[in-house]
Amino acid sequence: MSLMDQLRERACAARMKVAFPEGDDETMMRAVAELTEQGIADCVLVGNGEELRSLASERGISLDGIEIADITDEVANAALAERYLALPDCPFKAKGVARRLVRPMEHAFILQALGDVDITFAGISCSTGDVILAGQTIIGLADGIDTVSSVGIFDIPGYEGSEGNLLGFGDSAVCANPDASQLASIAISACETVAALTQWDPRCALLSYSTCGSATGELVDKVIAARDIANERRPDLKIDGEFQFDSAINPRTAARKVPRDSEVAGRANIVIWPDLNVGNVGVKLVQQFAHADAYGPMLQGFKKIVCDCSRSAGVSEIVGNVIMSCVRAAVLKGEA
Amino acid sequence: MSNQELFEQVAGFAKVAYGYEGEITADTTFDELGKGSMKMIALTSTIENELDAEVTIHEVMKMQTIGELVERVAEEIEG
Numbered sequence: 001m002s003l004m005d006q007l008r009e010r011a012c013a014a015r016m017k018v019a020f021p022e023g024d025d026e027t028m029m030r031a032v033a034e035l036t037e038q039g040i041a042d043c044v045l046v047g048n049g050e051e052l053r054s055l056a057s058e059r060g061i062s063l064d065g066i067e068i069a070d071i072t073d074e075v076a077n078a079a080l081a082e083r084y085l086a087l088p089d090c091p092f093k094a095k096g097v098a099r100r101l102v103r104p105m106e107h108a109f110i111l112q113a114l115g116d117v118d119i120t121f122a123g124i125s126c127s128t129g130d131v132i133l134a135g136q137t138i139i140g141l142a143d144g145i146d147t148v149s150s151v152g153i154f155d156i157p158g159y160e161g162s163e164g165n166l167l168g169f170g171d172s173a174v175c176a177n178p179d180a181s182q183l184a185s186i187a188i189s190a191c192e193t194v195a196a197l198t199q200w201d202p203r204c205a206l207l208s209y210s211t212c213g214s215a216t217g218e219l220v221d222k223v224i225a226a227r228d229i230a231n232e233r234r235p236d237l238k239i240d241g242e243f244q245f246d247s248a249i250n251p252r253t254a255a256r257k258v259p260r261d262s263e264v265a266g267r268a269n270i271v272i273w274p275d276l277n278v279g280n281v282g283v284k285l286v287q288q289f290a291h292a293d294a295y296g297p298m299l300q301g302f303k304k305i306v307c308d309c310s311r312s313a314g315v316s317e318i319v320g321n322v323i324m325s326c327v328r329a330a331v332l333k334g335e336a
Numbered sequence: 337m338s339n340q341e342l343f344e345q346v347a348g349f350a351k352v353a354y355g356y357e358g359e360i361t362a363d364t365t366f367d368e369l370g371k372g373s374m375k376m377i378a379l380t381s382t383i384e385n386e387l388d389a390e391v392t393i394h395e396v397m398k399m400q401t402i403g404e405l406v407e408r409v410a411e412e413i414e415g
Contacts, residue, residue: 091381095388133393137377146372179371 003153003166003295004320007197011040011323014330016118018322019069019111021046021104025124029061031318036065040319041326044069044117046108069111077101084110091137100138105130109138112304118329121322123308132174132299135306142189144233145301147182150174151190151270152296153197154286161249161269162203168194168270172279173297180225184239187230187272189300191237194270196331197295197324205248205268206230206241207278211257214244223274240264245271298324305329337413343406346383350402353379362403366396389413 018035022028023045029052032043045052045063049070056063070076081097084090090113092100100106108120120139122131132148141148151170159165170190175182183206191202208223209215223242230239240262246253247265254266273279286292298321299306307325309318330336337345347360353376354369369375376393384390389412391405399405 091377091385093385096381096384096390099390129394133373133377136373137381137393141374146374 003155003198004323007323007327008040010330010336011326012038014326014336015039015042016326016329016333017042017044017116018119018121018326019044019046019108019117021108021120021122022125023047023052023104024055026055026059027313027315028124028318029056029059031315031322032066033061033063034315034319035322038319041119041322043067044108044111046071046111047104048072069107071102071104071107080107080110080114083114087113089140105134106138109134109306112306113138118333119305119307119322119325121307121309121318121325124311124313124318128174128299128308131306131308135299135302139302139304139306141301142303145185145189147175147178147185148299148301149178149182149186149189150297151186151193151300152283152294152298153194154292154294156286156290156292159290159292162267163198163200163269166198166269167249168198168202168204169279169283170270170272170300171276171297172273172283173276174299176276178226178275180222181229183222183226183272183274184229184233185301187226187239187270188234188237190270190272191234191239193298193300193328196328200269202238202270203264203268204237204239204270204272205243205264206239206272207245207248207274208242209244210242211244211247212242212259214257219274238263241272243268295320295324298328305332339406339410342387342410342413343403345387346406346409347402349382349386350379350405353382360402362401362406364402365400366402369402383409387413 018041035041036043044067046069049068111117112120149171150173154167156165171186187204191204195202206223206227210220227241247257248268251266258265305325305328309321356369389409391408
């Protein structure tokens with residue numbers, strides 16, 4: 001059974017509630033209808049209720065079983081505002097909350113902050129930056145994490161690593177030039193995300209052009225500092241480095257190049273690029289030369305699960321992304 | 337509120353949001369204040385809550401200095 005098939009089963013077994021603030025987009029609305037029909041998630045379309053119903057009717061899409069959170073419902077908004085303002089970490093006063101409740105994406109995030117939904121899913125008609133900023137503002141970052149980042153899982157034909165064809169990687173999409181503390185955050189978040197999805201024991205390698213001091217310089221120092229910060233913040237996780245890519249994933253190379261005990265070297269199942277230049281180039285190399293597919297990238301680092309998709313995503317890609325988000329949310333809630 | 341009073345208020349908010357202990361002038365850059373979008377979010381939230389002026393984080397990310405931010409806040413208050 002493929003990883004996605006396993007995830008689909010797990011998502012259906014612990015149904016999460018997902019808010020979609022871009023239901024006016026036809027592709028997104030069709031994806032929501034499919035998720036509902038297949039029993040994968042409980043879906044909430046957030047927007048102008050009348051407009052959403054009219055669009056669904058024009059498109060011939062059934063909204064049976066789909067909840068609508070109507071941003072024009074003043075009574076419902078007033079009740080939400082009262083509850084949201086009562087949260088100890090609500091960053092706004094009453095006017096600011098009222099302003100946000102009539103905007104679909106921020107309304108969705110407020111529902112999530114209140115626990116009325118488990119996931120907010122957007123990105124087909126707004127940028128990743130918009131999703132991240134609204135998510136950071138209303139949901140906030142997870143404890144011990146100081147940046148939002150992304151993680152993905154390669155499926156590489158012919159690769160025989162410690163988890164078969166699969167290898168986790170981060171961050172290749174969000175945090176351009178992480179400092180040591182942010183790099184540690186990326187590694188910690190990646191361990192959490194990949195473990196939730198795969199149920200692996202994460203072994204996370206911080207990559208560099210140096211292995212255990214074989215080279216020196218400020219770029220190497222940053223990776224070493226990140227390892228120390230990650231180990232201090234989360235001693236329960238296996239995060240190690242600095243390793244070159246081959247030292248991280250190849251046991252023979254690790255045996256030659258890593259002169260100390262390591263639970264990660266040579267058998268890493270997650271690799272962390274030192275910055276976005278490397279991350280982007282690395283992903284393209286693996287895709288072009290090894291013809292790999294990738295699950296993700298998925299946003300990570302928030303207190304709750306926030307997910308975006310590319311603006312060109314089709315229905316099946318959105319469904320896949322929601323499935324992964326649902327499994328992550330269920331694990332976060334201790335329900336999977 | 338005079339421009340100077342507005343500047344002093346915004347500079348005070350920025351000091352708290354960024355945990356910045358130096359003197360802030362109109363030419364102080366966001367780079368000097370420090371990295372971190374959460375700090376920028378704290379600053380814009382405070383401006384919105386205290387001055388009822390919503391300046392988006394996207395706008396602030398395109399600004400170089402505190403002076404630019406104060407000008408934008410003034411526009412929002414007047415508008």
